[in-house]
Amino acid sequence: MSATTRLAVLGAALALVATSGSAALAQKKYDTGATDTEIKIGNIMPYSGPASAYGIIGRTEAAYFKKINDAGGINGRKINFISYDDAYSPPKAVEQARKLVESDEVLLIFNSLGTPSNSAIQKYMNSKKVPQLFVATGATKWNDPKDFPWTMGWQPNYQSETQIYAKYILKNMPNAKIAVLYQNDDYGKDYLKGLKDGLGQKAASMIVAEESFETSQPTIDSNIVKLKASNADVFIDIATPKFAAQAIKKVAEIGWKPTHFLNNVSASVGSVIKPAGFENAQDIISAAYLKDASDKQWDNDPGMKEFYAFMAKDFPEGDKLDGGTVVGFGVAQTLVQVLKQCGDNLTRENIMKQAASLQDFRTEVLLPGIKINTAANDFAPISQLQLMKFKGEKWELFGEVISADVGG
Structure with a gap:
């Protein structure tokens, strides 16, 4: 083999090593519940029982994620949203959380509703190291990243x-x-x-x-x-x-x-x-902290126009005057932002890392001047309110x- 040929072979080998190295660097990372085509998200709502009025939040989220899927999903992956009823009963919430984590094998549980229900599953979720993300309750205890690093609130406490x-x-x-x-x-x-x-x-x-x-x-x-x-x-x-x-x-x-x-x-x-x-x-x-869909002052507001269009096209059976639809829309948008930030690293650890890295993020259903900010030591995304x-x-x-x- 001539010197020239040897150099050509060596060059090709080095190029192959370099290509393999970059492929390794760009490798996708998944935990249970995420694949090239799917992100499996669990949810627990009181569709029945004394707090059933809040069930509209879960139905709004389901409609919003369907809208996202119809537009191609998040980074090419479709959301598989699995939502169960706990009737606002803590023992039922525990049963549904176990089902979501152990049987359905979801990547995370998102916006589960109620202080009693979330209190009942908090230790379980943290022991399993599965995100209990943007819980639908304003209890102050959700902002405790030191003791419960897998639980985060969303609304003002x-x-x-x-x-x-x-x-x-x-x-x-x-x-x-x-x-x-x-x-x-x-x-x-x-x-x-x-x-x-x-x-x-x-x-x-x-x-x-x-x-x-x-x-x-x-x-x-x-x-x-x-x-x-x-x-x-x-x-x-x-x-x-x-x-x-x-x-x-x-x-x-x-x-x-x-x-x-x-x-x-x-x-x-x-x-x-x-x-x-x-x-x-x-x-x-x-x-x-959110705009009121019944208030005419928001009729020409770009963010609310987007909400009204969503309600008309994607969730026509929902009541836009029900504050729960605005909540569901806003918190679903926040989760979509977190998942976008995760890119191809859909591990549970990275989900929490990105959720704790939101800087001046706005879903446009928030009142003017209110922004979402989180940090590794601050798990309270929204901390501003206006009297009405x-x-x-x-x-x-x-x-x-x-x-x-x-x-x-």
Whole structure:
């Protein structure tokens, strides 16, 4: 073999090694639930039971992921969205989480709903090292990357929200007598803690009545009657949609006229205010981080135009006035962003890494000025809110966007 031939063979061999090296560098990485063609995502929703009004969130997400799939998927992969009902029952949630992880072999569980349900599966998800991502509950404990590195929230946390109400009350109604209705579980107690922390030393004197209720109760009418008897002039309403609608109706029925604060999770015009009666909801105060589809001010907003188009084309059976559809749309967009950032590295570890690397990301259904930011030590994506008051048939925003100051 001549010197020239030897050099040519050597050159070809080196080129082959180089090509193999770059192929190795570009190699795709997958964990269970991801392939060249599919990303398997699990979800748990209360499609039945006392919190069934929230089932619309899961149905919206399913429609949004179908829209993404119809457009070619994410980096060429289709989303296989598997959503189960837990009827807002923690034992059922555990059963469904095990089924999703061990039988369906999903890559992650996304936006599972409810503080009690997510509390019940949190240790399991973290022991299995499977992402419990963008949970649909504002409990403060989801922002704990040190102890629970596989669990992350999405919406503003409950303590932040009631601290904002407390600040408003201290400034505008310093002599208020406050009555509190709260759901007797982690969700209700988290809101109550935020209120008391926000009122500080004045909490003991300002809160004149507290009534807790169980989700198994058919009605909270008797609780409302007891709270009215305290002669409170401020009513803090910490309830999920079914009970929030009951509270609004009963307060009006018995002629009680306190300043009524309603937690954000039940501020939906479609599933709470309308059933309770617009006339009964006048001047209720709440807080928002998402645009309200019933508000005409957003009719020409580019982000909401995209939402309206999605509802008309991809989810026509859904109610655009139900706040749950806006939530489902916004959180699904956030997950799509995370999956895009993952590229071809669809490992569970990289999912959490990318979810903790969101910088000033906006789904355009967020209110102006509100952005999503996360970091390795900050698992609270949205930490800003704006107060709003119900007038006529819609919420009217007032004041500035307020940044929450509650950590994990």
